[in-house]
Amino acid sequence: MKRTVHTLHRIAGWISANKLLCLVTLLLFLTPFFWFKPGEIDLGGDGGRLYLYDPVNLLRHSVLYYIYPFAEGVVEAKFSILPLTLMLALFIQISHSGYLANILYDSVKLVAAFLAVYAIVRELSSFTARRGGQAAVCSGYAAILAGLFYVFCPAVTDNFVKALSTQDQVFLNPLMFYLILRFFLTSEWKYVWTALLVSLLFAHAFAYNAAPPVFAFYPLSLLFLLMYATFIRHAAIPWRRLAVALAAFLGLHAFHLLPEFLDLFTPGSNTNTRVFNAADIQAQLGYFYGVLHIPKVSDFLLAASPTKGAAWGSAFVPILTGAGLLLNRKKPGTMLLTAVFFLATLYLVSVNVAAVGVQWYAWLLVHVPGFTMFRNFYGQWQFVFYFFYVLLFGLSVSVVLDRVNRTVFARTILLLCSIFLAMNSWQFITGAAVNPYREEAVGVKGAIAMDPRYEQTLSFIRSLPDDGKILVLPFSDSYVQVLHGLNPDGAYVGNSTISQLTGKNDFAGYVDMAPYSDLFWKLSRDRNYAAIRSMLGLLNIRYIYYNSDRRIYDSTFPGRPYSPNYTRKYLPKTQSEYQTYLKGLSGQKIFEKGFYKIYEITGQSYLPRIYIPDMITGYAENPAFGMYGEAEAFFRPDRTGRPLYLEDAACRVIPGGLCRPDSAVRETRTPVIQFTEINPVKYRVDVWGASVPYFLVLSQAFNPHWKLYISEKPPKKENAPASFSGGSVHEGKSRNVFFAKTTFETIGLKAIPEARHVLVNGYANAWYISPADTGGARDYELIMEMDGQRWFYLSLGVSAVFLAGVLIGGGRLFFRQQIPRKIWHNTD
Amino acid sequence: MRQLPQAARTFLLRYRHVVWTLIVVIIAGDIIAVSPPSDLLNFTILGLAVVLFLFYRYPARNFFLLSLLPLSVIGLLFPVNPGAPALETSAVWLFILLAAGILLSLFRGTTHEAA
Numbered sequence: 001m002k003r004t005v006h007t008l009h010r011i012a013g014w015i016s017a018n019k020l021l022c023l024v025t026l027l028l029f030l031t032p033f034f035w036f037k038p039g040e041i042d043l044g045g046d047g048g049r050l051y052l053y054d055p056v057n058l059l060r061h062s063v064l065y066y067i068y069p070f071a072e073g074v075v076e077a078k079f080s081i082l083p084l085t086l087m088l089a090l091f092i093q094i095s096h097s098g099y100l101a102n103i104l105y106d107s108v109k110l111v112a113a114f115l116a117v118y119a120i121v122r123e124l125s126s127f128t129a130r131r132g133g134q135a136a137v138c139s140g141y142a143a144i145l146a147g148l149f150y151v152f153c154p155a156v157t158d159n160f161v162k163a164l165s166t167q168d169q170v171f172l173n174p175l176m177f178y179l180i181l182r183f184f185l186t187s188e189w190k191y192v193w194t195a196l197l198v199s200l201l202f203a204h205a206f207a208y209n210a211a212p213p214v215f216a217f218y219p220l221s222l223l224f225l226l227m228y229a230t231f232i233r234h235a236a237i238p239w240r241r242l243a244v245a246l247a248a249f250l251g252l253h254a255f256h257l258l259p260e261f262l263d264l265f266t267p268g269s270n271t272n273t274r275v276f277n278a279a280d281i282q283a284q285l286g287y288f289y290g291v292l293h294i295p296k297v298s299d300f301l302l303a304a305s306p307t308k309g310a311a312w313g314s315a316f317v318p319i320l321t322g323a324g325l326l327l328n329r330k331k332p333g334t335m336l337l338t339a340v341f342f343l344a345t346l347y348l349v350s351v352n353v354a355a356v357g358v359q360w361y362a363w364l365l366v367h368v369p370g371f372t373m374f375r376n377f378y379g380q381w382q383f384v385f386y387f388f389y390v391l392l393f394g395l396s397v398s399v400v401l402d403r404v405n406r407t408v409f410a411r412t413i414l415l416l417c418s419i420f421l422a423m424n425s426w427q428f429i430t431g432a433a434v435n436p437y438r439e440e441a442v443g444v445k446g447a448i449a450m451d452p453r454y455e456q457t458l459s460f461i462r463s464l465p466d467d468g469k470i471l472v473l474p475f476s477d478s479y480v481q482v483l484h485g486l487n488p489d490g491a492y493v494g495n496s497t498i499s500q501l502t503g504k505n506d507f508a509g510y511v512d513m514a515p516y517s518d519l520f521w522k523l524s525r526d527r528n529y530a531a532i533r534s535m536l537g538l539l540n541i542r543y544i545y546y547n548s549d550r551r552i553y554d555s556t557f558p559g560r561p562y563s564p565n566y567t568r569k570y571l572p573k574t575q576s577e578y579q580t581y582l583k584g585l586s587g588q589k590i591f592e593k594g595f596y597k598i599y600e601i602t603g604q605s606y607l608p609r610i611y612i613p614d615m616i617t618g619y620a621e622n623p624a625f626g627m628y629g630e631a632e633a634f635f636r637p638d639r640t641g642r643p644l645y646l647e648d649a650a651c652r653v654i655p656g657g658l659c660r661p662d663s664a665v666r667e668t669r670t671p672v673i674q675f676t677e678i679n680p681v682k683y684r685v686d687v688w689g690a691s692v693p694y695f696l697v698l699s700q701a702f703n704p705h706w707k708l709y710i711s712e713k714p715p716k717k718e719n720a721p722a723s724f725s726g727g728s729v730h731e732g733k734s735r736n737v738f739f740a741k742t743t744f745e746t747i748g749l750k751a752i753p754e755a756r757h758v759l760v761n762g763y764a765n766a767w768y769i770s771p772a773d774t775g776g777a778r779d780y781e782l783i784m785e786m787d788g789q790r791w792f793y794l795s796l797g798v799s800a801v802f803l804a805g806v807l808i809g810g811g812r813l814f815f816r817q818q819i820p821r822k823i824w825h826n827t828d
Numbered sequence: 829m830r831q832l833p834q835a836a837r838t839f840l841l842r843y844r845h846v847v848w849t850l851i852v853v854i855i856a857g858d859i860i861a862v863s864p865p866s867d868l869l870n871f872t873i874l875g876l877a878v879v880l881f882l883f884y885r886y887p888a889r890n891f892f893l894l895s896l897l898p899l900s901v902i903g904l905l906f907p908v909n910p911g912a913p914a915l916e917t918s919a920v921w922l923f924i925l926l927a928a929g930i931l932l933s934l935f936r937g938t939t940h941e942a943a
Contacts, residue, residue: 298919302906315903318922322899325892325926332933339930346923353923355867 021118024144028114028151032106035431039449040487041098042435045162046480047494051081052105053098053450054501055089057462061503064738065680066259066788069499070479071512072469072539072701072763073680076270077259079792080207081165083200098450106160109171113156114147116174121146121394123181124228124334138401141414146394148418149317150174152425154305155386160434162446166210168202169383173217177387180222183245184229187238190817192245193810200252200803207253208260208271212373212380216348220384224341232333251802258795262788266705275370284372285365292358295378297350300385313420317393320417324396327403335395342392345385349378440560441491448485448492453594460591460598461502461545465722466677466734467609468542469505470498474553474578475520475571476509476561482552484595491556498545503680503736507541509561510628515762518629521570523637529584530605531637537605538635538643538761540699544586549595550575604640608724608731609699610675610685610784613644614668616695618651618661631762642725644695644766650758654768656693670694671778674717676732678742681786684732686715688779693770695760698784702759705788708767709749710774711781743793746785844884851877852897859901859917874924881932888936891929898922 015022036042043049050058061069063085068074091101121143150156156170176195183191199206206214229235250257263271273280298304302314328335347353351361364371374380397417401410427433435447461470472481483492496508510517516535523532553562553575562568572578587602619634634645646654648661658665671690675683685696698706722731756768774780840847854873881890898918905915 296916296919297923298902298906298915301902301919301922304906304910313907315906318899319903322892322895325929326889326896336930336933339926340934343923343927343930353920354870 018140021140021144024148025111025115028110029107031110031429032103032431032434034429035106035434036099036103036447037449037487039099040435040447040485040490041102041450042163042447043492043494044167045164045494047492047497047500048164050497050500051085051088051165052102055085055092057458057501059085059089060736061680062500066705066786066792067680067700069503069505069680070496071505071507071514072699073505075701075703075705075786075788077256077263077788077792078207078209079259080204080209080253080256082255083203084165087201109168110151112175113171114151116171116178117150117390117394118143118147120174120178120181120391121398123178123185124338124391125395125398135402135405137407138405138410139398141410142394142398142401145397145414145417146390148421149303149393150386150390152421152428153303153386153390155382157425157428157433158305160428161436165204166213168205169210169213169217172198172202172205173213173221173383173387176218177221177225181225181228183241184225184237185233185235187236187241189241189809189813192241192248193806193813196245196248196252196806197810199249203253203256207256208263211370212376213383215370216374216380217384217387220341220345221387224337224388227337228334232337248802248806252799252806254795254802255792255799256795258798259788259791262791266703266788268704275372281366281372284375285362288362288365288375288377291376291378292351295350295352297346297353300346300350300382300389303386303389313424316417316420317389320400321389321393321396324392324399328396328399330399330402335392335399338388338392338395342385342388345381345388348374349381349385351377437489438491438493440493441556442558443489444484444491444556445489446491446493447487448483448490449487451484451486451594454483454596456593457545457591457596457598458498458501460593461498461504461543464504464543464598465731466736467540467722467724467731468606469507469540470543470545471536471541472496472498472506472508473544473546473582474562474575475507475524475567477563477566478561479509479511480561481508482557482561483547484549484551484556491552493557493561504543505540506545507539510567513539514628515625515630516635518625519631519635521567522632524581525570527581527584528637532585533601533603534605534637534639535631535635536601537603537607538699539763540607540609542601542606543590544582544599544601546578546582546597546599547595548575548578548597553578606724607642607697607699608675608729609677610673610683611642611697611699611725611729612670612673612694613697614641614670615639615643615664615666616659617643617645617664618648618659619645620662621647621649634762642728644697645761646758646766650760653755654758656770658693658695658768667692667694670728672728672730674715674730674732676718677734677736678740679736679738681789683784684711685782685784686717686732686780687782688715690769690771690774690778690780693768695766695768696782697760698765699761700765701763702765703786704754704757705786706757706765707746707785707787708752708757708769709746709783709785710752711745711749711783713781715779715781739793744790746783746787747790749783840880840883847880851880852894855894855897855921859898859914859921870920870924874928878928878932888929888932891925891932895922895925895929898925 041053043053059082063079063082066075066077068076068078088101092098095101122139125139125142159167159170175198179191179195179198182188183195204210226237229237260271263269264275266272301318303317304314325335325339347357351358361377365375397413401413404410422429435445438444438446474482476482479495480493481496481498483497485491496506498504499506507513510521513520516539519535520532523535572581582599585601586599588600589597590600591598617634617636621630622633625632636643646659651659651661658667669692671694672688673696674686677683683698696708700706718732723729724731750773752767752769752773758766758768760766771777851873858869858873877894881888898921901918902915902922905912905918909915
């Protein structure tokens with residue numbers, strides 16, 4: 001009790017001594033409460049922040065698996081969002097409010113960014129603070145100004161619009177910088193421990209997706225900190241502890257770093273292509289030269305931005321900084337070191353300081369592996385640039401106030417600058433800049449209050465049988481889904497919520513449909529419904545989700561993502577025309593709630609996710625069609641049965657006469673199969689009556705990590721809820737089990753050789769299986785598995801062990817601080 | 829610098845204000861004249877300025893003083909005409925002069941901090 005009272009007294013004393021700091025912090029905390037109306041959620045750019053809306057379903061259907069359910073199944077490790085999603089799931093389970101989660105999340109960003117910058121500037125300018133009295137006041141004022149400048153600089157304010165998850169760096173960068181700084185200066189574990197836990201909670205900010213900001217900020221910052229601690233503060237760097245901290249960091253983050261590492265070295269993966277593909281590097285170089293004219297050195301020096309209201313006054317920042325450099329006498333080292341990093345980052349963010357600078361940057365892009373991540377240099381380096389600019393500004397203000405050494409002057413500067421910063425960022429403070437009207441739409445903003453009828457639709461989709469993908473209509477130019485909110489001025493435009501929140505693969509636009517995109521448009525333009533159905537069947541599309549809201553197609557979005565020159569040129573031009581289109585295309589409406597309707601495509605053209613073809617057709621690849629039109633090289637609109645299209649080169653490696661280049665082979669002796677989805681990365685396939693070689697097709701995007709194992713168990717017939725293709729394919733009851741005793745059952749099992757794993761139908765996986773593979777058995781069980789998921793299980797275990805270690809270490813630290821040292825040592 | 833002929837040394841010492849006025853005028857001229865930025869011009873002027881700094885044994889701080897010129901242009905021009913090409917040239921000059929001042933300070937070892 002006495003200890004609690006004492007602590008409360010200390011807190012009250014601290015608040016009393018730092019009234020201004022507390023007031024500013026409180027105001028910043030409250031700012032996001034002005035941004036959105038109750039119920040609205042800002043789901044960020046491309047809907048990248050769905051974890052604020054429904055983290056539980058996101059976790060269940062997307063986050064835990066190596067495959068994202070977009071289109072044909074995007075194989076990509078995105079596990080890093082797991083800790084944040086878990087934390088938000090917990091919060092939303094308690095608060096039942098995505099709105100509150102959104103607001104508090106933004107508040108935490110602002111407050112943490114401000115306080116971290118404040119603490120850093122206080123620490124760096126501590127030479128004045130140590131003298132106490134007036135100098136300490138000046139240093140405090142300078143630190144507050146620096147914090148405000150950071151919070152209101154364009155890198156922070158402009159990136160709140162359509163924020164991506166990586167935008168969290170706005171507060172993580174200064175926070176981690178401060179913790180590492182304190183660790184270097186004091187060697188105390190508590191700073192490392194806090195940094196490790198923060199990094200784990202926001203692991204997505206340290207993942208592959210966040211590679212550009214991470215590699216832009218941390219190497220430079222660590223170099224600065226090492227130089228500062230060594231040459232200016234003459235502190236002994238705790239190298240051993242640093243090594244332990246680094247090992248703990250890698251261990252804690254193993255759950256996403258290991259699968260991402262696997263991705264990096266998987267030929268053809270997005271990551272591998274981006275880092276190692278020479279053609280892609282040349283394309284990135286073209287992008288670099290394309291955007292070279294955009295950034296201006298003056299804009300960065302003035303911290304100017306189009307959203308700033310009183311930009312005319314921006315010159316005060318470089319003027320005060322220049323004055324600080326001129327007047328600085330007492331601590332030139334800190335100032336010069338900061339200025340060096342400021343100038344280095346100013347060059348990186350603007351590049352245009354000299355022609356030779358441009359040439360050098362282009363050389364780096366070509367010759368340093370992975371440097372192409374900085375092709376959008378002004379976007380990627382802006383955070384680290386403004387960070388060092390803020391530090392230099394804070395130190396400069398501290399010097400200026402210290403030299404003048406008058407409280408009235410210090411207060412006047414603080415007041416004027418704060419008023420200017422607030423005026424300049426007024427649109428940000430009121431939310432007009434955070435939630436602006438969408439430039440591609442008429443009168444709608446980004447924040448959305450989710451329509452409960454849409455939520456019911458999502459629930460219905462979750463209850464559908466597992467087999468069958470979904471076509472999203474109206475169909476967009478790209479890959480986005482559009483959804484009007486319950487609020488009249490809010491609309492969602494982003495990655496499909498259906499796939500992410502229900503686990504059902506869906507096709508929302510042209511990009512999703514590759515390599516059938518051009519074909520789909522042409523068939524739709526000709527209103528050739530039978531051929532469209534046949535094509536959709538090949539893609540395993542069984543359902544149509546149709547949003548009949550006239551606002552999204554007829555009035556609010558006249559252009560992107562439903563451009564007259566793209567999607568409207570081929571698909572229906574209005575919602576009325578869509579009604580006719582749907583009548584021709586679909587059979588049965590199985591759900592309707594408000595604007596939202598679900599149709600099931602009827603007819604024989606549907607092919608289940610896993611099937612055995614009875615007609616194998618070889619075809620010659622035609623590069624003229626490109627990646628979005630390749631299907632035109634093989635697609636036969638009049639097909640019957642269960643076709644398989646195999647490119648000639650792949651066809652030639654298949655032994656026997658089952659596949660012949662440029663001709664079709666019919667196979668009637670196909671076995672009967674029953675497949676059961678264990679989870680999105682694992683299927684059990686029971687086979688009966690396999691007497692001859694056959695192809696087994698998995699209608700998911702081709703990836704070498706998909707493996708087919710021959711199980712040692714006999715096939716087991718279930719009460720199949722669904723039957724396809726005249727009873728030759730059955731679907732068992734799906735379990736969607738993330739982890740079970742049988743999770744690692746495929747380790748040690750014989751797999752079908754990779755040479756007989758081929759790309760078919762332009763996108764899917766197929767294995768050529770002969771009786772020899774199964775020892776002549778006719779009835780057996782196969783297991784299809786994405787083996788990359790194993791890495792996730794393994795690395796999750798590693799992370800769990802490290803987390804336990806870090807938590808135990810933290811507990812030990814805590815008790816060491818609570819219990820007086822003497823007692824601790826006596827009982828140790 | 830010691831190898832310079834005596835006549836040149838005397839000339840430079842006698843007309844130091846003229847020399848510096850010329851440097852300032854050239855920089856101001858480059859800022860005001862709307863011409864494509866030239867590395868050759870920028871680095872020639874910078875090189876000349878650095879040589880003169882060493883010759884006159886000026887403190888590196890004077891580079892910061894010199895950078896007040898582009899800084900003033902930025903301060904005055906931005907509120908009036910934020911899109912002016914001279915603004916960008918001033919910013920580049922500010923970058924160059926600050927970089928020169930900082931590097932000179934570092935090389936001269938003026939980084940020692942009193943605790």
